[in-house]
Amino acid sequence: MSAFPDRLRLSDLLGAEICGEDGRHVGVVHDVVAVQAGPLTTGFDAALELRALMVGPRGIRARLGMSPAHARGPWLARLLALPGRQTDPIPWSAVTAVEPGRIVVGAISR
Amino acid sequence: MSDPSAPPGRELLLALQLLDRQIVDRHGKLAGKVDDLEISLPSGGGPPVVTALLTGRGALADRLGGRLGRFAAALSRRLVAGDRERPGRVPVSRIADIGNHVTVALDADEMPTYAVEAAVRHGIVEHIPGSGVKGA
């Protein structure tokens, strides 16, 4: 995990473009899955580990920074909530580099 | 949020279930919003982890970006005393529970966003008679 800034913000990941090592556009980060690796109150910081990236099309939704496409409700409301088609999450282990606005992912076993 | 005291390994969607959520202090008092999350690489290797909630002090402004963001950033710089470089940080270890809102094991006045609230309270509101009394 060489090319990873020592500190960044969730907003740097959200909406960032995901592309393969060959530069192929895969999609845009809609959300980040984390797992509570230990009870929150034990005091050590390793509680919330990043596990995967929720990927979706570039779409209006990502550009507007709207929360991900988990719109639930009548089909009309979901339509107007501009949800993007959700592809399978990409495991964090596949990420090889994180640059400003871009995330490079290695071979994904698809 | 079916079961807040779920065993470790509980999955969380950071943008949907943590970002922009209301922060509540240990006494139930409202204490700002999760404006962003700080993610760092643990020194011992392994996947990156969320190390802190970012709240107040222009954290939201940075995230908005564009003209709206710059406007908000300028506004918050004028309002907030103290160092502006570091946004307000609440280490993850201080989080007590993540549910409809995020409960932190802190008092509201220990929170970074408290500076402006205190400024308005001492500067203006407390000078108005009856500010310490709940409605009759």
Next chain:
Amino acid sequence: MNKVLGITLGILTAMGGFVDIGDIVANSETGARFGLGLAWAVVVGVIGICVFAEMAGRVAAVSGRPVFDLVRERLGAKVGLVNLLASFFITFLTLTAEIGGIALALELASDVNYLLWIPVAGLAVWLVIWRVKFESMEQIFGLMGLVLVVMAVALWRLGPDWSDLAHQAAHPAVPHGEGHATYAFWAIALFGAAMTPYEVFFFSSGAVEEGWSRRDLMLNKANVFIGFPLGGVLSLTLMGLTAVVFQPAAVSVGSLSQSALPVSLAVGKLGLALVIIGFFAATFGAALETGLSCGYTISQYFGWPWGKRVRPREAARFHLLVLVALGVAVGVGLTAVDPIKVTEYSIVLSAAALPLTYLPILLVANDRDYMGESANRWLSNLLGSVFLVVLVVVAAVTIPLMIVTKAGS
């Protein structure tokens, strides 16, 4: 005991929220101009606000989170902020109109120019928000507004041709000499007056203020399905009064004094006094709601402590917001801008901005994580979707219609 008092939240929301200066102006003007030809717009508005407020109240009761807290979460910070700015501007415009309404009502009772009453009204509203408890605020103005029932007595005493009125309402038609665009504009004005966003900001924040929980869901329904229809009936009564008295005489309504005239003619001095008190209570109640909503919207977006259940010093920025909003509203009022005109713009712009806050509530009300088994069932979703379409269409046509008809003139 709190449950019975809870009922008054609905009554105040209806009284203050529903029968406010926007409804008094819109229903008086349309009654004189179109008879009961636009009654349907009020009915649609009432059903709409019932659907919207019931969902918002349920979401607030179950999740403890009022509207603007959720708008940011569901639409994201950016779209949420644009939504906040638009909703705050419209709520502030409505506050200015309500304070003008209070001043006009006091002018009717005193023959002292309304401009002199505007600062007095602003100060009185602030004092009540600052000192009076949430529940007692509801009861005082909620029940005081009930005197508007005198309008129904007036309509009955005028002995109109009820079948003709029913016919007008049942067969809406654009009277000759009126353009279709103007007819549509006033339909939106009535709809906007019936379904103003601040009512829902207030209602959902009120539910949190009163500490509602799942146990209060029935109370939520009672509040909504008693309060808002009550306001709707009173609005239609006012429309009937001006239709019966003014339309035949080709009188167009442009001032609050005209709105009170039919009651004076039909019931006399006592009736006149009661309707003026009713106008005062309704506009004062609405000024409280819009004043508080100015604080609620921004505080809930940024997560600041808000509301009246904490001591004022523990919600400093919230109370500062309310104070500044009231101060600027008084300032705008003192520029002698016609409060009736401000009202017309506020109700029409409200109609245009409704989808902004309606959509997130509809989404959250369906979110099982949040609502558990209190999530929307098929009926709420059916009505919810119908009104989503109505709101989007209204939002699309409002601004163009406003330009074409020069705001309905």
Next chain:
Amino acid sequence: MSRVVRWLALVAAAGTLAGCTRIVGPVRTAEDYELKAASTADAVLSGVRTAELVVDAADRGRAFASYVAVALDDAEGDASGAAATFASLQPPGPSSDQLRDELDALTSEATDALATLRITARRGDLDQLAAQAEPLADIADRLAAFSEQHG
């Protein structure tokens, strides 16, 4: 992103601005002018009819003095406001001048009568209103006829 936000803000601002400034188109043709005259007559008629109703209420002891004074003041305000707006319009051609004079005479007759009523009401002499309001009926009929003829 800021493009979308800028667009949203632009639309909101334009709408509000357009809505707030009552775009009063210039009156060009005689026909427009005549229509404007008719609608002015309607507005003044509305003020006169309102005053008649208020005086009726006062005369039958159904309204108290402060309300009667304000209501008559409002009615006068509506009528004189409409008349003043029309008077400020430039008649497109000499053919419209005769129309303008006719309406001008009618509206000033109406606003004078309404002013008298408002002054009396402000003095609290409600019992004199009925007598002073007698000419209103005839003025109203002539205004209605004018509006019908030119509307």
